[in-house]
Amino acid sequence: MKLFDSKAFTYIELVIVIMTVSVLAVTISFYFNRNEIASPIAADQLMADIRYIRLKAITVGQNYKIVFSGNSYTMSRSGPEADGETKYLPDGETAVANFGTQLRFNTLGEPCNESSAFPARYGQIQLSGGSTILIYNITGKTQLQQ
Numbered sequence: 001m002k003l004f005d006s007k008a009f010t011y012i013e014l015v016i017v018i019m020t021v022s023v024l025a026v027t028i029s030f031y032f033n034r035n036e037i038a039s040p041i042a043a044d045q046l047m048a049d050i051r052y053i054r055l056k057a058i059t060v061g062q063n064y065k066i067v068f069s070g071n072s073y074t075m076s077r078s079g080p081e082a083d084g085e086t087k088y089l090p091d092g093e094t095a096v097a098n099f100g101t102q103l104r105f106n107t108l109g110e111p112c113n114e115s116s117a118f119p120a121r122y123g124q125i126q127l128s129g130g131s132t133i134l135i136y137n138i139t140g141k142t143q144l145q146q
Helices: 010-033 034-059
Strands: 064-069 072-077 084-088 095-097 102-105 122-129 132-136 144-145
Touching: 034 064, 034 072, 034 102, 034 132, 034 144, 064 095, 072 144
Parallel strands: none
Antiparallel strands: 064 072, 064 102, 072 084, 095 122, 122 132, 132 144
């Protein structure tokens, strides 16, 4: 009579198999839910940069703008010879604004498009993952639409 049966799983082997299956399950679920994670991250990044440019326009006393181009946007001072910083949205997210390709802030922090103030109460930026950012007229407040 054998003390250990070599045909059966030991408790250690069983624990290792359960841990391996758990890690695989988490990895696979993260891979398939990546768009659900990427859109809120992209929205937070974009809202932070919009707030930064607005505050910079107020504190520096010059007009600043954000120019949208697919999955990237460039932040710079308005006017000739203005060098800007280009940022890319995560995981291939794209941004489309209902007010055109430019968001400008004057020295009072008021938002406008290429030519004038927003025609409605707020401007919208729609991200391809489903998130929508609202930028309110006059105040420039940004908010993630629920």
